[in-house]
Amino acid sequence: MRGWERRHAAQRWWGEGPRAGSVMSAEPPLGMLAELTHRCPLHCPYCSNPLELIAKHNELTTAEWLSVLTQARELGVLQVHLSGGEPLARHDLPELVSHANGLGCYVNLVTSGLGLTESRMTDLAERGLAHVQLSVQGASQQTANLIAGTRAHEHKIAAAELVRAAGLPLSVNVVLHRANHDELADIIALAERMGADRLELANTQYYGWALRNRDALMPTREQLDAAEPIVRAATERVRGHMEIVYVINDYHEAYPKPCMHGWGARQFTLAPNGDVLPCPAATAITTLELDNVRDTPLAEIWYDSASFNAFRGEDWMQEPCRSCELRGKDFGGCRCQAFLLTGDAAATDPVCGKSPQRQLVDDILAADGGEPAFAMRGPVERAR
Amino acid sequence: MLRRGVRLSYDKTRGAHVLLFPEGVLVPNSTAVAVLELCIGKLTVAEIALALRERYDGVREQDVADIVNRLADRRVLEFR
Numbered sequence: 409m410r411g412w413e414r415r416h417a418a419q420r421w422w423g424e425g426p427r428a429g430s431v432m433s434a435e436p437p438l439g440m441l442a443e444l445t446h447r448c449p450l451h452c453p454y455c456s457n458p459l460e461l462i463a464k465h466n467e468l469t470t471a472e473w474l475s476v477l478t479q480a481r482e483l484g485v486l487q488v489h490l491s492g493g494e495p496l497a498r499h500d501l502p503e504l505v506s507h508a509n510g511l512g513c514y515v516n517l518v519t520s521g522l523g524l525t526e527s528r529m530t531d532l533a534e535r536g537l538a539h540v541q542l543s544v545q546g547a548s549q550q551t552a553n554l555i556a557g558t559r560a561h562e563h564k565i566a567a568a569e570l571v572r573a574a575g576l577p578l579s580v581n582v583v584l585h586r587a588n589h590d591e592l593a594d595i596i597a598l599a600e601r602m603g604a605d606r607l608e609l610a611n612t613q614y615y616g617w618a619l620r621n622r623d624a625l626m627p628t629r630e631q632l633d634a635a636e637p638i639v640r641a642a643t644e645r646v647r648g649h650m651e652i653v654y655v656i657n658d659y660h661e662a663y664p665k666p667c668m669h670g671w672g673a674r675q676f677t678l679a680p681n682g683d684v685l686p687c688p689a690a691t692a693i694t695t696l697e698l699d700n701v702r703d704t705p706l707a708e709i710w711y712d713s714a715s716f717n718a719f720r721g722e723d724w725m726q727e728p729c730r731s732c733e734l735r736g737k738d739f740g741g742c743r744c745q746a747f748l749l750t751g752d753a754a755a756t757d758p759v760c761g762k763s764p765q766r767q768l769v770d771d772i773l774a775a776d777g778g779e780p781a782f783a784m785r786g787p788v789e790r791a792r
Numbered sequence: 793m794l795r796r797g798v799r800l801s802y803d804k805t806r807g808a809h810v811l812l813f814p815e816g817v818l819v820p821n822s823t824a825v826a827v828l829e830l831c832i833g834k835l836t837v838a839e840i841a842l843a844l845r846e847r848y849d850g851v852r853e854q855d856v857a858d859i860v861n862r863l864a865d866r867r868v869l870e871f872r
């Protein structure tokens with residue numbers, strides 16, 4: 409071993425943060441997804457927000473969000489994703505950015521871009537915003553606006569320019585489904601023109617409104633087959649100036665996607681009303697009793713709540729996961745997907761080829777629903 | 793250079809330096825931190841190694857290059 413490294417040999421080369429072991433010993437969280445509001449000017453039928461949207465009068469107040477951020481940092485959170493709904497719909501957004509940045513957090517804004525003006529952008533950048541993730545619905549204005557359910561596309565092009573002008577790194581996020589998969593090559597070209605540092609092409613995950621619209625959103629096998637060579641070629645072509653991440657949907661795979669980095673292992677989500685969710689989709693699990701920051705300190709929820717401990721470690725697992733050598737890798741798949749498809753949140757994710765219930769997924773894939781109409785994501789005005 | 797959007801800071805909660813970037817958090821060891829702290833301007837690998845020799849014994853340019861390449865692979869650093 410070399411001399412100057414020996415001095416520091418006690419420390420490992422890289423650690424990517426804590427991992428969930430088989431014993432219930434939670435490590436501090438690294439990230440928080442703060443869903444500031446469910447209000448949104450768009451109506452994306454693929455939206456992963458829950459069908460039961462939270463009304464404005466039930467949202468946490470500014471003081472409550474500030475306290476949540478302070479508690480989160482004390483707990484160990486280093487990365488704050490401000491999302492929603494549309495986070496720009498919250499007028500206290502600048503204050504929240506300042507506070508999170510002042511605490512030492514890396515602050516990421518996840519936005520549709522609607523409501524972003526030059527002065528708001530400059531202000532947010534000055535307050536320490538570190539990164540912007542901008543969603544785009546399609547390559548052509550027509551497709552994009554149809555999916556957004558409103559005239560949004562041109563605002564996104566303008567928003568990207570504002571982000572660039574403010575000198576912030578830009579990720580473009582596109583959710584892929586049957587209605588825009590054929591535009592993939594043009595979508596990549598658009599992201600390049602927008603000056604994205606990173607392009608995330610995410611096949612729709614079926615939660616919330618997306619689950620409701622699953623038949624209409626499900627891409628065809630042909631579309632998926634056509635996509636991979638396009639993505640591969642583009643990744644090569646743009647290497648060095650844009651990173652492309654292509655996220656598949658595991659319905660079409662033999663093994664499930666991992667449950668994040670493990671349930672209650674690295675991150676949590678704050679719903680607009682203060683409910684603390686182990687996973688962004690966790691309101692889907694109706695048997696899960698959620699705690700709220702209005703009643704319980706965040707640290708207590710992270711370490712001691714029933715919801716966060718429900719699927720920590722491996723003790724909750726059933727066969728075939730319990731004795732499967734992949735259980736430390738995928739954690740038995742997605743708990744929300746298991747619940748939504750089988751009714752049992754502790755079941756093996758039925759996407760897994762080893763699951764006795766895989767047939768459920770195969771039946772969904774086999775059923776060609778034709779071209780059903782979208783149920784557009786509703787406005788919050790009708791929410792609880 | 794640190795890639796745009798990447799921040800190196802010290803986390804009191806964990807008592808460690810952390811690299812913060814859009815896709816996640818990394819906890820570099822102190823060797824990597826020593827290198828990272830010098831990846832601020834337009835220093836070359838050789839210049840970084842030279843600067844490190846003022847603080848540590850036995851710094852080899854090749855080791856610094858290895859670290860820089862690994863950090864670049866993780867998209868933490870970029871060459872400018």
Ligand SMILES: C[S@@+](CC[C@H](N)C(=O)[O-])C[C@H]1O[C@@H](n2cnc3c(N)ncnc32)[C@H](O)[C@@H]1O
Binds near residue numbers: 456492518519541614
């Ligand atoms: C729910 S949105 C909220 C922020 C903002 N309204 C927007 O759309 O960017 C958060 C992120 O999740 C992505 N998203 C929404 N629904 C999704 C789904 N069903 N599957 C995968 N990603 C989804 C969006 O593209 C966006 O990047």
Ligand code: SF4
Binds near residue numbers: 455492493494
């Ligand atoms: S995915 Fe679309 S509808 Fe859902 S919050 Fe984002 S912009 Fe609004």
Ligand code: SF4
Binds near residue numbers: 738740
């Ligand atoms: S049996 Fe369970 S742990 Fe094994 S691959 Fe399938 S879901 Fe993952």
